[in-house]
Amino acid sequence: MPTSSTLPSETASLPRASIALIGSPNSGKSLLFNRLTGLNQKVANFPGITVDISSGKSLADSSTEYLDFPGVYSLQTISGEEKLAVEAFYKAMDADHLDAVICVVDATRLEKGLIFALQVIEACRRYNKPLLIAANMTDVLEQHKMHLDAEGLAGALKVPVLPISGKTGFGLEHIPSAIASATAPTEAYAIAGDIIASDDALIHRQAQQLANMYGPKGDLLINAQTKLDSFFLHSWFGGLSFFVIMYLLFQSIFTWAAPVMDGVETIIQVTADFVLARVPEGMASDFISDALFGGIGAFLVFVPQIFVLTLVVGMLEDSGYLARAAVICHKPLRVFGLTGKSFIPMLSSVACAIPGIYAARTVDSPRKRWLTYLAIPLMPCSARLPVYTLLIAAFIPAQKALGGLVGWQGLAMFGIYVFGIVCALLVTAVVSRSNAELRSDLPFVLEMPPYRLPSWRPLLRNAWNRSKHFVTKAGKIIFIVTVVIWLLGYFPNQGASLGDSWLGTMGQWIEPVFAPFGLDWKYGVAILTSFLAREVFVGTLGTLFGIEGAEENFVSLSQQIQDSGLPIGSGVALLVFFAIALQCVSTLAVLSKETGSWRLPTQLFISYSIFAYVAAFLTFHLVEFLV
Amino acid sequence: MTLWDLTQGTSATVSAFAASIEAGYRTRLSELGFHPGESIACVMAPSLGAPKLYRVNNTVYSLDDSIASMIEVA
Numbered sequence: 271m272p273t274s275s276t277l278p279s280e281t282a283s284l285p286r287a288s289i290a291l292i293g294s295p296n297s298g299k300s301l302l303f304n305r306l307t308g309l310n311q312k313v314a315n316f317p318g319i320t321v322d323i324s325s326g327k328s329l330a331d332s333s334t335e336y337l338d339f340p341g342v343y344s345l346q347t348i349s350g351e352e353k354l355a356v357e358a359f360y361k362a363m364d365a366d367h368l369d370a371v372i373c374v375v376d377a378t379r380l381e382k383g384l385i386f387a388l389q390v391i392e393a394c395r396r397y398n399k400p401l402l403i404a405a406n407m408t409d410v411l412e413q414h415k416m417h418l419d420a421e422g423l424a425g426a427l428k429v430p431v432l433p434i435s436g437k438t439g440f441g442l443e444h445i446p447s448a449i450a451s452a453t454a455p456t457e458a459y460a461i462a463g464d465i466i467a468s469d470d471a472l473i474h475r476q477a478q479q480l481a482n483m484y485g486p487k488g489d490l491l492i493n494a495q496t497k498l499d500s501f502f503l504h505s506w507f508g509g510l511s512f513f514v515i516m517y518l519l520f521q522s523i524f525t526w527a528a529p530v531m532d533g534v535e536t537i538i539q540v541t542a543d544f545v546l547a548r549v550p551e552g553m554a555s556d557f558i559s560d561a562l563f564g565g566i567g568a569f570l571v572f573v574p575q576i577f578v579l580t581l582v583v584g585m586l587e588d589s590g591y592l593a594r595a596a597v598i599c600h601k602p603l604r605v606f607g608l609t610g611k612s613f614i615p616m617l618s619s620v621a622c623a624i625p626g627i628y629a630a631r632t633v634d635s636p637r638k639r640w641l642t643y644l645a646i647p648l649m650p651c652s653a654r655l656p657v658y659t660l661l662i663a664a665f666i667p668a669q670k671a672l673g674g675l676v677g678w679q680g681l682a683m684f685g686i687y688v689f690g691i692v693c694a695l696l697v698t699a700v701v702s703r704s705n706a707e708l709r710s711d712l713p714f715v716l717e718m719p720p721y722r723l724p725s726w727r728p729l730l731r732n733a734w735n736r737s738k739h740f741v742t743k744a745g746k747i748i749f750i751v752t753v754v755i756w757l758l759g760y761f762p763n764q765g766a767s768l769g770d771s772w773l774g775t776m777g778q779w780i781e782p783v784f785a786p787f788g789l790d791w792k793y794g795v796a797i798l799t800s801f802l803a804r805e806v807f808v809g810t811l812g813t814l815f816g817i818e819g820a821e822e823n824f825v826s827l828s829q830q831i832q833d834s835g836l837p838i839g840s841g842v843a844l845l846v847f848f849a850i851a852l853q854c855v856s857t858l859a860v861l862s863k864e865t866g867s868w869r870l871p872t873q874l875f876i877s878y879s880i881f882a883y884v885a886a887f888l889t890f891h892l893v894e895f896l897v
Numbered sequence: 898m899t900l901w902d903l904t905q906g907t908s909a910t911v912s913a914f915a916a917s918i919e920a921g922y923r924t925r926l927s928e929l930g931f932h933p934g935e936s937i938a939c940v941m942a943p944s945l946g947a948p949k950l951y952r953v954n955n956t957v958y959s960l961d962d963s964i965a966s967m968i969e970v971a
Contacts, residue, residue, distance in 0.1 A: 344925065
């Protein structure tokens with residue numbers, strides 16, 4: 271679980287002033303936080319993006335620290351994630367070093383924000399904390415010539431209300447002075463009794479009255495939103511635009527990122543040549559060549575895809591479209607035990623399971639999130655791509671079908687992608703049906719954010735940060751395992767013969783395991799090393815076939831595989847094996863971090879390995895029987 | 898009649914919640930604006946049983962049949 275209950279300021283050196291930012295989902299709180307601190311919190315137009323508490327020093331005054339709490343609809347919580355956020359908020363309120371609270375409300379949808387703000391006013395009164403209400407998104411109001419009576423609202427609430435825009439920066443310079451002069455609310459607002467625990471509609475009516483009196487008037491914004499919804503959720507156009515958008519997304523991952531991936535590969539190659547020319551031949555040079563540039567380099571090549579995917583998915587989130595995509599996919603996904611909210615993590619996993627696992631945090635129901643975790647490792651991630659490319663080139667003829675319209679190789683690639691997605695959905699369907707608890711859960715209630723033009727700077731920053739995070743976090747694990755694999759492959763004979771190395775010996779031990787698919791020990795070793803990361807399969811196989819830089823020479827390696835006389839059944843069995851097996855140390859590590867234990871990653875690793883093995887075995891015999 | 902029965906472009910007033918609805922959801926729905934006495938408009942009813950879009954004041958929410966059919970309207 272995310273460490274929502276750990277307050278950053280408890281471990282960091284304490285600044286003089288600490289200010290909490292709180293608001294309901296989609297109130298623009300994270301964008302405001304970024305503006306105030308210069309930090310790069312992920313910002314999106316999809317409810318529930320902030321899942322940890324972020325802290326950052328104020329750009330204007332480094333002695334002030336802002337704490338960004340996850341957006342919650344209410345201080346009375348119904349989901350586990352919200353509960354953590356609210357508990358953390360109360361913990362902060364109880365701490366002496368929290369000096370003030372800023373409650374962020376969306377001025378374009380004032381009533382919704384005020385329902386929460388009324389609860390925060392009461393909480394600040396009880397804990398004696400000064401409060402400022404920041405009425406955000408006033409740029410949108412101005413754009414539509416709408417007005418918010420901030421003074422009137424402040425007078426009614428007896429709390430300062432500051433009109434701001436996190437997007438344009440309007441009014442932000444007044445925040446420090448507004449905070450300095452703010453005081454703790456002294457009287458409970460209008461409702462007798464406990465406003466926070468109030469489960470009737472009183473608080474809503476109060477908010478409604480205040481919004482009618484002081485908020486923007488007219489239906490202009492909502493009408494514009496409805497008009498776009500009637501297109502994007504239309505029976506025909508909605509479905510069509512969904513497929514066009516998904517097609518463009520895939521294009522971006524596989525086509526637009528390709529030149530950058532080639533560039534990264536070239537940089538790695540040039541750097542390797544430069545470094546190796548200056549290192550005397552021997553163990554050090556072998557280590558640098560095989561483990562550093564061979565192992566780590568293969569993984570760095572995929573960073574541009576992570577960048578492009580994060581950017582495009584961020585753009586879709588920012589525009590408000592992903593919430594519509596979740597609506598479109600909800601019904602079909604429910605058949606398989608999932609929810610429309612599972613769509614975004616599953617989509618992200620097509621590039622890489624790691625951002626997919628992070629994105630699953632937005633699935634508010636813990637049980638549906640758990641089912642989404644089961645689906646993620648089966649989604650056809652980009653690390654499978656080099657393996658598929660190699661095997662398809664080796665086993666599927668490069669001939670056209672259907673009168674030259676489609677190629678068999680392209681169809682095979684499409685088929686193996688669909689196979690992965692179908693496996694993911696079948697697993698969740700079977701698991702959810704086997705457990706009644708998994709079927710009943712939080713109902714689907716999703717706020718439809720207004721459509722907005724994406725803000726490029728935060729999107730680019732976020733894509734950069736995600737890529738950096740991928741390199742630094744997953745890179746460490748990949749580095750350690752690469753070194754271990756290299757040592758096993760290099761010793762005891764100093765790389766003279768891989769077949770006689772410890773790794774080679776292990777490969778021969780495991781040869782009987784893969785013999786039922788018609789595979790020899792070399793493939794066994796390649797599969798063994800691919801449990802570190804799938805793309806290592808190609809590199810290992812290339813080394814075993816004696817080809818330098820196998821990943822740059824897919825065709826010649828595929829020719830070698832063809833020449834080795836491997837039956838087609840073995841090739842298809844390998845494709846099926848790779849589509850299912852969870853051969854990714856980084857995915858397992860991130861999954862354990864997110865779920866708080868190694869239980870689920872261990873279970874998934876074992877069950878998907880068995881599933882992959884059985885499916886590959888059956889595929890081998892089926893194909894051999896048919897061909 | 899429940900909220901799920903509303904067709905696109907029609908409105909109704911929430912009259913009650915189904916007895917089977919959990920207290921937590923009832924509170925949340927109330928906070929979002931789906932409470933007895935409130936007028937709700939169905940702004941979008943996509944085909945094939947996809948969740949419908951309901952407008953409460955200036956906010957639009959998407960609710961699926963499992964929850965919308967637990968909110969009675971008149």
